[in-house]
Amino acid sequence: MLTNYIKIAWKVLLRHPFYTFITLFGISLTLTVLMVLTSFIDHLIGVHYPETKRNRSLYMMQLGIIDSTKNSRNQSSLSYKFLKQFVLPLQTPEKIAIVSDRMTTNSYVGSKRLRLGLKFTDAAFWEITDFAFVAGKPYRQPNVTNGDNVAVISESFRDDYFGKEAAVVGKSIEVDNTRYRVLGVVKSVPDTQLFTSADVYLPYTVPKSNYLTDSYLGMFQVIMLARDSQNMAAIEQEYKEVISRIPVPFVDNGFKAYHLETDAKTYFDTFANTQAGGPDIATFLTLVVLFALMFMLLPALNLVNLNVGRSMERASEIGIRKAFGAPITTLLGQFIIENLFITLLGGLLALGLSWIIITLINQSGWIAHLDMTINLTVLIVSTLLTLIFGVLSGIIPAWRMAKLSIADALKS
């Protein structure tokens, strides 16, 4: 029965190449837009280089300190002082890494000026992440303890500073009036990766970092590695307890704080909170889904109208099927399956188009080192979108066709 339906769908497609073109054009471009969007969102919040252990990582991005009336709040990244007191001693995580906000500074090579992103990290940062070292190695605990002026640089920064493919390990770079010895070169990270993207990585103990400040608010963020997913809950729990034991009120830089707002969260939650400004992940997802539906609505309506218009072409087929006893539900099923078949065809086209567009966007330099992909997640979401679109656009024409009266259908 199914192959029969698909055969008929195929025939219908071939009967009018022009209508087929219109249909596939609409379906494939709509789905292309949504697939590229999916790929981009996946790029932002999925598991990607160099954070391959994101699924069992917890993140701390910000700390908020709030006054007694909850009217005024200061919010920023966390300070080393705070981390040393409350985060680094945590028992449950397998590993804890600290990494600073991305600082922007300049470096000068002859008459050339390079803008670069700088991150101060500890040694554990290199263990929690999976950076691909093109050359050399990361700095280790002794470097950090000594506050050595050593650096790990990105491939693209090496190319800009020393020239393409230069052998640079052991050479030194001058950044912000200070010389650092290059220990390693890593594959560049897209600017969209909030915790790991930079051009130059330095130990947080180098003199320029000014990491010893008095406030709880500072410039550091945290990535914690859990042993497994159960362990994640335990970490969150332990951290909550630690925070609850901090005596309030306390005075921080002249600000009298009564409440502390800090959480160890998954990357997904961290991202949704800081980027979308939304209160939680549900809102973020709802917004995305709503947008996708809204965007699909118009092309779907378009397809519905065309299909309703064309349903008369099928009138005699419908009449005969009904005359021989096909119930409405069977017909409904047939037309929806036909529509799904066409939609899936469009989905396949869209997949090809998306791949081309994603490659173009990656190469455009719009976001440095962007590496959007079509991975399994994107594929699954895309298929789901395709199915939703197929049903959305198929159900009304199918209903109209299925309820056509036998007499009318056979007459014309």
Next chain:
Amino acid sequence: MISLKKIEKVYRTSTIETLALTNINLHIGAGEFVSIMGPSGCGKSTLLNLMGLLDAPSAGQVEIGGQTVTQYRDKDLAQLRNQKIGFIFQSFHLINDLSVLDNVEIPLLYRAASSRKDDTVGPTRRQMAQEALEKVGLSNRVKHFPGQLSGGQKQRVAIARAIVGRPSIILADEPTGNLDSGMGNEIMAILQQLNADGATIIMVTHDETMAKKTQRLVRLFDGSMVGDSTLMYDV
């Protein structure tokens, strides 16, 4: 009123040539009621189309009211059809989405220049349509839609539409073909009345009893005229 001279009509497709009409010479005078008969495919409808200016002959001349229309352009033909000719079809051809009154009004809409004047000088389009419907006895059905009418009523609407523009010629293509004999007779009675009021009527039919109610009978066979007789038993 209508003159056909040495008419020939050939349908060509890429592979086949079909000769639909050959050497037709026919003159129909004003006020005549002519029926055209013949078996299916003999060219009756083609002949009617030529007289109705819906189709052009492959050779020969068509004259309407003394004017040779062979060289007329679409615009002129349309005007002639609109003002001189009324059509009635076997399958009624009513527009289902328009009310009876709106259907009847359609020919008046295509009287470009005079349409606006109609609203101020003389009867309005509405009134003319009402009048035409009265003539066919349907003045109580003006707000109905075609779907709510019987076959006979539909055909009467079609007749009202044919006469609303007061044309001098009415072309009827099997007007009773889709109707039972009772309704058919009603329609014939209306046509006869219109004829009596002065309209020239040409009717294609293959119903001998209906044909006998007209004044003149033209017989076609295989694209040629095989008979043309004046019928004695007048109304």
Next chain:
Amino acid sequence: MIRHLFTLIWNKKRSQALLLVEILASFLVLFAVMSLLVFKVGNYLSPIGYQYQNRWAVTLDWGSLPDSLADPIRQRLKQRALAYPEVQAASFSSGNTPFANATSNGEHHWNGKVINSFHFWTDDDFARTMDIPVLEGRWFNRSDAAVTIEPIVITQTLRQQVFGSENVIGRILVADDDPKSKSRIIGVVGNYKRAGEYEENSPGTFYRYQRDRWQNTLVLRVRPGTDARFEARLIKDFGNIAKEWSFAVNYMADQREAKQNQEVIQIATFLILITFLLINVALGLFGVLNVSIARRRGEIGLRRALGATEGSISWQFVGEMWVLATFALVLGLLLAGQFPLLNVFDLDAGVYLVAMGVSVVVIYLLVTLCAVFPSRQAAMVQPAVALHEE
């Protein structure tokens, strides 16, 4: 004839409803995008109000050093910069220099009005450094150091929103919500669009330089042609004066370009999406019309028999689309009209009205374009053939 078409479409409203919804949806999407576009273009046409070429913003970071100790060093840095012939002017400013990501804003409760304004803290040399023309009154100078009532310079937009065309120079303002907060207007400047050309021309208030952490940017006007070699020398010099400090130099022209690119990408993305949607809708309508003409061949033949010319058949189909579009647009305008009426998003009503106008025109063009070819097809229908098909 037009009434005839209205009747025809009105009677078919049930089967045409989906088509109507489609046109309506297209209009609404178009209206949304057009509103944004008209807003941005309108902004773009209003001057930016300062110069950004050859302007550098040097961000200073003195780490944990107390601000009171940092200030003398800051002043030495400024003097050092001015000692170079390459530097034509220098001024301190809060971090929200043009095109920077930082912003600072707040409400003024003045004159019985509540106005949201951007706040800028700059020193006496800022207007000269950035080439901001002072329209009335004067910019800050040394005489403002000793006064008790805080001197402020406001933008023309802010002046107009609070005071209209009244004279404001020398006026002392007391905040409606806090009698202790007083300020005196000493000058009015024109536009100051800190985020670039595409930004709305918002109210702005300038305050005189204060010696705390927030004023961490040194703005330089350099001689045209000054390059990174000089920049490197300058930063080296700064490093010698302020040993543990960090410096980051941004060229405003570069920052502007980055901002501009963001805007252009945003606008281009919307344009691409809307173009795609409209092409899609156009193709769909085209298909629907083609199908419906194929189905209405009988009616076309009949109309031809009743005296319709080829031209009037063409016009009928175009006209039907116009009528349908008109129904959809009336609904659409009723919905879109809520935006200016309810003052949604705080945009100028003019923006919405222009967007509505443009969208209406585009929709009519679109349906006409879709109808032209199929209606030509319709005109070509042979009445003799069409009438005998059934």
